[in-house]
Amino acid sequence: MFQAIIKRLVGALPALFGVIVVTFILTRALPGDPAAYFAGPAGSQEAIEEVRAKLGLDRSLPEQFVLYLRDLARGDWGYSLTTGQPVLTELAERLPASLELTLVGLVLAVIIAIPLGVLAATRPGSWIDHLCRGITTAGVSLPTFFTGLLLAYVFYFLLGWAPSPLGRLDPYTTAPDFVTGFYLIDSLLAGDGETFVAAASQLALPAITLALFVLAPLARMTRASMLGVLSADFIRTARASGLHPFKVLFTYAFRNALLPVLTTLGMVFSFLLGSNVLVEKVFAWPGIGSFAIEALVASDYAPVQGFVLAMALLYVLLNLLIDVAYGLVDPRARLEA
Structure with a gap:
């Protein structure tokens, strides 16, 4: 398994290099002149040229790319012109907020989707099956920004049940001491129940x-995978042998249906990292997605490149975790690796 992980990491290097090349080219192709933006509307042509020289934008693209690769090799991801801070520092400070939001959303989805898919597969044509289909259709059809605005309008503006959608904590609550960067975990470690409730309410x-x-x-993949496994011969044999229905369902059927669900789980986690951008803007969440959008509007190259590179690294690590989970669920995958 360790050798398989090393092979995966080595195999991911060309993909990461491709991400760096494409991101570098696309950011330079964006409309707008960052030198003119940061020189200000009253900046003269001489001031704009001076800013361009300081940013290194007066060099040719190949020369800029070589310098960018050199800085990356040194661990220097550049500086954000909008904040004046190193990009790596900004991403490290904002990444826990994005990861906390993503992981909590993913856990909520798993808690609801997998039992719903299993119940729908064991009771095809029932009301629970129709409910599963309706929820999956609505989930696919509604974009995240619309869902977020609708929830904020109903639960904050109309009903007043939720706090104002403005960040991770309300202005009257102090953030817990930094341990993990996850407010829910840090508040529990500090024994601060009030901050935990406030952070959970905002989240x-x-x-x-x-x-x-x-x-x-x-839910759709769980239902389809369970339907395929429940119709298999070994499930009929297990039932004919007199095994308890609970054992047949979870020990034999669900475990064999879990591999496609794990694959889908890895895919939707990567989708979540991308959809975070819109959700963070709707709820004023101080994550890396909102940071990247602000940099994109300002034509600030370094934060955008750093954001895309960070997402690529997270995606590689996520694939490694999925491969390890395959080996835990199905020993055959571990032996093939």
């Missing part, structure tokens, strides 16, 4: 928005 609506987005493919 509820954006997490539900993301959960609805990924619930549909998870």
Whole structure:
């Protein structure tokens, strides 16, 4: 398994290099002149040229790319012109907020989608099966920004049940001491129940928005995979042998149906990282997605390139975790690796 992980990491290097090349070219192809933006509307042509020289934009594209690769090899991801801070520092400070939102949304989706898919597969044609189909259709059809705005309008503006959708904590609550960067975990470690409740309240609506987005493919795949396994010969044999229905369903059927669900889980997690951008803007969530959008509007190259590279690295690590999970669920996958 360790050798398989090393092979995966080595095999991911060309893909990461391709991401770096494509991101570098596309950011330079964006409309707008960052030198003119940062020189200001009253900046003269001489001031614009001076800013362009400081940013290194007066060099040729191949020369800029070589310098960018050199900086990456040194661990220097550049500086954000909008904040004046290193990109790596900005991403490290904002990444826990994005990961906390993504993981909570994913956990909510798994808790609902997998039992719903199993129940729908064991009772085809029933009301629970129709409910599963309706939820999956709605989840696929509704874009995340619309769902987020709708939830904020109903639960904050109309009903007043949710706090204002403005960040990770309300202005009257102090953030817990930094341990993991996850407010829910840090507040529990500090024994601060009030901060935990405040953080959970702020997290509820954006997490539900993301959960609805990924619930549909998870429930649909669980239902389809369970239907295929439940009609297999070994399941009929297990039932004919007098095994308890619970053991047949979960020990034999669900475990064999879990591999496609794990594959879908890895795919939807990567989708969540991308859809985070819209959800963070709707709920003013201070994550890396909103940071990347602000940099994109300002034609600030380094944060955009750093965001895409960070997403690529997270995707590679996620694939490794899925491969390890394959080996735990199905020993045959471990032996093939």
